Amino acid sequence: MALITLRQLLDHAAEHDYGVPAFNINNMEQGLAVMEAAASVDAPVIIQASRGARSYANDIMLAKMIEALAAIWPDTPLVMHLDHGNAEATCASAIRFGFTSVMMDGSLKADGKTPADYDYNVRVTRSVVDMAHWVGASVEGELGVLGSLESGMGEKEDGHGAEGKLSHDQLLTDPAQAEDFVARTKVDALAIAMGTSHGAYKFSRKPDGAILAMKVVEEIHRRLPSTHLVMHGSSSVPQDLQDAFNAAGGEMPQTWGVPVAEIQRGIKSGVRKINIDTDNRIAMTAAIRGVLGKNKGEFDPRKYLKPAMEAMRAVCRQRYEEFGTAGQASKIKPIPLSEMAKRYASGALDPQFAGKKAAE
Numbered sequence: 470m471a472l473i474t475l476r477q478l479l480d481h482a483a484e485h486d487y488g489v490p491a492f493n494i495n496n497m498e499q500g501l502a503v504m505e506a507a508a509s510v511d512a513p514v515i516i517q518a519s520r521g522a523r524s525y526a527n528d529i530m531l532a533k534m535i536e537a538l539a540a541i542w543p544d545t546p547l548v549m550h551l552d553h554g555n556a557e558a559t560c561a562s563a564i565r566f567g568f569t570s571v572m573m574d575g576s577l578k579a580d581g582k583t584p585a586d587y588d589y590n591v592r593v594t595r596s597v598v599d600m601a602h603w604v605g606a607s608v609e610g611e612l613g614v615l616g617s618l619e620s621g622m623g624e625k626e627d628g629h630g631a632e633g634k635l636s637h638d639q640l641l642t643d644p645a646q647a648e649d650f651v652a653r654t655k656v657d658a659l660a661i662a663m664g665t666s667h668g669a670y671k672f673s674r675k676p677d678g679a680i681l682a683m684k685v686v687e688e689i690h691r692r693l694p695s696t697h698l699v700m701h702g703s704s705s706v707p708q709d710l711q712d713a714f715n716a717a718g719g720e721m722p723q724t725w726g727v728p729v730a731e732i733q734r735g736i737k738s739g740v741r742k743i744n745i746d747t748d749n750r751i752a753m754t755a756a757i758r759g760v761l762g763k764n765k766g767e768f769d770p771r772k773y774l775k776p777a778m779e780a781m782r783a784v785c786r787q788r789y790e791e792f793g794t795a796g797q798a799s800k801i802k803p804i805p806l807s808e809m810a811k812r813y814a815s816g817a818l819d820p821q822f823a824g825k826k827a828a829e
């Protein structure tokens with residue numbers, strides 16, 4: 470059984486200069502695809518479930534599934550993470566169901582749509598950190614609101630995301646405020662806003678620094694060199710997946726995602742967790758369309774779900790290789806949550822600050 474915490478995994482990733490893709494799952498097929506891909510390249514795993522995934526699959530089903538995945542692959546360190554928790558209670562119930570890590574997304578209010586003020590964000594995030602650390606679980610916070618620097622629009626596409634127009638200030642995490650936020654909340658990982666958004670339609674052209682602000686990542690890393698940064702909305706939406714989707718009868722207008730080279734640049738600047746859902750959705754759906762389009766008489770779900778799993782496995786495996794995650798699993802010795810709880814209580818895992826460290 471190798472269920473570990475996000476904090477342990479990202480500390481290891483920072484020490485060895487790699488990034489870890491966090492893949493969203495909603496069902497068994499996606500869970501198997503992630504684990505098979507990881508095991509084939511010796512990569513540790515972050516599986517995450519959104520609130521939508523929890524209501525789709527049921528918490529008990531998800532909990533048992535994770536237990537099963539950990540039992541099938543005992544040598545693969547596995548983090549089970551809540552994606553975009555909207556409130557303290559959502560995070561608490563995830564931990565009760567065996568999640569080893571939660572995201573408290575206090576950049577938005579509990580409705581998941583209204584941008585929240587800074588004090589609210591600090592307050593709810595700190596309260597989840599206290600609760601989670603008592604039992605050794607990890608917490609990701611978010612500062613800044615995800616949305617497009619091209620249109621200024623928030624991104625309500627997936628049910629979670631700001632509604633309406635946002636200012637440039639809201640769309641880019643303020644590096645000085647990030648320092649204050651980490652000090653006050655003690656989060657284990659910090660999601661930042663720099664022009665990415667969820668879903669397939671992130672950019673209307675290949676992104677440059679004006680619409681994908683990697684400079685913000687670099688500045689935050691300069692101020693907070695020990696903080697693990699998280700990039701949301703980081704599907705690459707590669708051209709070959711768009712082409713495969715359209716060739717199979719889908720209709721996806723030309724779009725651009727976050728280029729892998731930019732993510733690799735981020736990994737050099739403290740990005741340790743990279744959230745990916747859309748690429749896998751497109752890959753699976755293209756495969757399903759391909760089978761059903763060719764054989765209109767097919768009605769055995771395994772005939773299209775197997776190719777869908779293969780397509781997702783290929784995406785996951787490629788990201789493990791591109792982000793340097795491959796080859797790292799066997800180097801990790803799982804630390805139980807009870808031990809993590811002791812380390813938090815002792816202050817050993819408190820945030821470190823560049824200036825302070827030098828002064829001590």
Ligand SMILES: O=C(CO)COP(=O)(O)O
Pocket residue numbers: 493552553666667668669700701702703704705744745746747748
């Ligand atoms: O950020 C994500 C989940 O939190 C997923 O992002 P994508 O939509 O780019 O895959």
Ligand SMILES: O=C[C@H](O)COP(=O)(O)O
Pocket residue numbers: 493519520521522552553627628629667668746747
């Ligand atoms: O937050 C975005 C992830 O892609 C999850 O999406 P979801 O809320 O539709 O499950």
Ligand SMILES: [Zn+2]
Pocket residue numbers: 553574576577611614615
């Ligand atoms: Zn958010």
Ligand SMILES: [Zn+2]
Pocket residue numbers: 553667701702744
């Ligand atoms: Zn996200």
